[in-house]
Amino acid sequence: MDELSSPDAYRNLVETSSELFWSLDEAGRWTYLNAVGARRIYGREAAVMIGRPHGEVVAQELAERDEAIFRRVLAGESVFDYETRHRRNDGSYVDLSMNAIPLRGAQGRVVGATGTARDITEYKRAAAALHESVEKLRLAVEAADLRYWEWDAASGALQAPPLEHDDRVYAEDRERCQQAWREAVARGEPYEAEYRVDTPQGEIEWFFSRAVPVLDGGGKLRRMIGVSQDITARKRREEAVQFLAYHDSLTGLPNRRLLDDRLRQSLYAAERRERRLAVMLLDLDGFKRVNDSLGHRAGDAVLREVAARLASCMRKADTVARQGGDEFAIVLSDVESQGDCRIVAEKILRALEKDFRVDGESFSIGASMGIALFPADAGDSDALLRNADAAMYRAKQLGRNQYCFYTGWGRAV
Template structure:
């Protein structure tokens, strides 16, 4: 349609309008003009508007039909909310106004649109918020009513409708007083007046029929800030009130109960204690609430009792038993406790209740009777009855743990003379002194008992060998040989001691007593104030070991130890790849002492650790000396005992020694026996990893003689396996040894470890090992252990090819 210039100018003005404007023909609905703002709002270019039907802009067909209907009826549309399409297919809300007009004789519709999407979104948010508030109010279990100053119901929630027993939609507009009993309505009127007058919250409690309600009334302000409405919140507290009454009765009963009552939560935190608990424990309620019942723990109740208690409680059962607890003042008291779980309606344990009867007096009486029956009246020491029970228990434990039990029979040497010359009172005093000295000489874990007269028995359980028993016997002899002041006289008694061992000499109380008694008489025959083992063989052996241990102590101080070194040879090259450091003892009194003799004694005492530290330092010192002499690169393998290996300071000690003597990690190797590694595999793994972190390699000595677990062996960061000499000996002729060596070689290959075969002495053994794939060997066939200076000569000859 061609338009005159004045109309074109008019439409040009409309093009600059901030309101979206379009012009469409009435006869066919085709758009003939769209201003710039219309195109911006719809996202369409003019070419996509002009010449296209206006109806395609409507996003809702129902709205489009309604617009067409109104245009036909009234000829115009005023401020209609309509959704239009954008170019991207999304829709938006617009206010639409359409006016009829005529352009050049053509009937047209002039349309104005305003984008009101944000307003619509805000309106929707308000509607959603109102719905949410309504849902929240209706979900509340409290009754909520909004009242006018006159008491007219303005709004109610579902819970309030249930209280009034009325339809919630019918209640607004009615006076609330019509739905309340007169006894409730009147105080409620006064409450509403007070709320609106003073602007404060009013609380009250009312009964409606058989139900009780807590009522809270709050002022509600209008937009101007004036309080013109009252919000009433009503909570049905009938059940909680009944429960409170029941709990009050129960609490009264508990407070007056003669037994202590404690209630904790499921985690053991104390929530309630009654008066009897306060009286018996000395703790006030404030001092214990929130704390754990273990604050009463005395340490006197056996751990097995607590384990049984928690096992039953964890299973949801009731536990009953006796507990020895400690009061606030430090005193002990005994209780017979019944502890039961408390469950909620779902069966979940929420609390525990303990009802405890004080049985301290009964227990003290029982303990006094038991003590009188099992202890000597004069000295307070265990008597024969208790002694027999303890020996029986010690034997059972020793049987399970593979230990030994030592029983010493003591007889005072000159007691009869003292008793006859100074009287029975002095004799009794002497027995008390002897008892005290025995108690102070022995460990708490040992038992000392009095049989009667001047006879005592000592039972020892934790010892490594018979020489330790000999040491204890010497200490007892020394303690009892000290003079005793009696009635102005200094008397010397001394004692003869007979020693018997389980299981060596007997496997029951009577046999051990008989053997120890016989040994005691033999001690008296030897001159009194001494001791004697039941077996003379054992007696001599124990004394020898004791003397050897003393000599070892002196050897450390005097510097009687020396290191010898045995080369380890590569079978392919014939060259020395390293040496093993072996300790030797040159005793001025005993001559050359075999390691097989003194190492076990050192291991049974603390001496092995001191000797081990000396060996480590001497090895590092010698490596440094060889380096200064031009023999760098010699690798030394040092044997470390199990006690020294598990010492946490081992790694730090080795690091310090390497730094002090400038020894490289590649020059030092640690050798452990298989039994040492497997004694505590988890600790061994930790220690081995620490050694590996500082670059130290570790080999397993005497492999095949212990009980290695492959599951642990593969986790151990080991570098070398040393095949024990017992498997190498005659390996070329012994099929069993050959099979074992082959298996060890295969295992080492699978675990990526090297092999050293020990004790090679013959050409046949060497040939078999070489054919089997063993590369490194050690033994007399190549060299005996030798001092450091001889090894230096050996290494120089090897280098020069002599």
């Protein structure tokens, strides 16, 4: 007989195996445990455990279930890879994957059970740690409002496709996103895109998508793994900051910074096209009485109403801005003559004629306006504003609630 096939060889193989080989009698008492397996699994000598009830080592919460499985095996059923937990000699627990088959006597009657057990404690810990990591990642993705997606290079299939493949993406953004996608795929490089989306409610939302390539051993693209994020709130904040940088926070009109930019652009266009433009400075008459009578809150309400009335007098190409306090500036593009300016100035005076009502009080507020024209009165923005300011103060000297044109040498008519 081959030495490796002899009973002694099998016995040595079992006795020295780190896995547990075991047998139970009909009463559930240990009848056999291999020495090395018993020491490794239970931290005890096999001889000490022989004759002891198997249920002594089963974790209490699993005792009823394990007893039911043992009864199934005694009824002639074989059970494989069932997981359980046993208590070691030091009080700690070990997770086991067990196989059990009926043990039959000489007459074929089931007289017990026999099988093997494998320590899967480390596997269970690793699985639990992996589950925890996956759960943390899921919560992080959820907290960051991220949408996970994958693209398979072989099939071209998208799993949970990003919104840039959706018809709701703005047409102006869609082609740009798709072009960036094609280039990233062709080069096997990361992909990034920001884009706008039309919602069913007719609103605009902003999204950001980023994907990284997964390459095979030969450097060929296998898939793209990415996330998409709703960045609408961030965009709204950026737009608000941008708006406040160039607009008056009280009235919403352009501020001095935006006025300077608009005036420079208008001057450039007028010079290139050989056209005229006008700058009007407007200072409210009687506004101080509102602040003195009802306080700054009422004064703010009047300023907002003045801004609205001024804006209603302007063409789309014109600019009305708040200089500060109760002073406003207006840029009239493409004017033919002083006559065009008079039409606008008289329209403004009529718009301000109607009383302003604040907290039950009525106030009559007028305006003194100064007007300077390009290129007749000045050739740059600073000079235009300065000359319009001189004309405005001349209007105040002449009795207020009227307008004056700058005529040179500091005079105004």
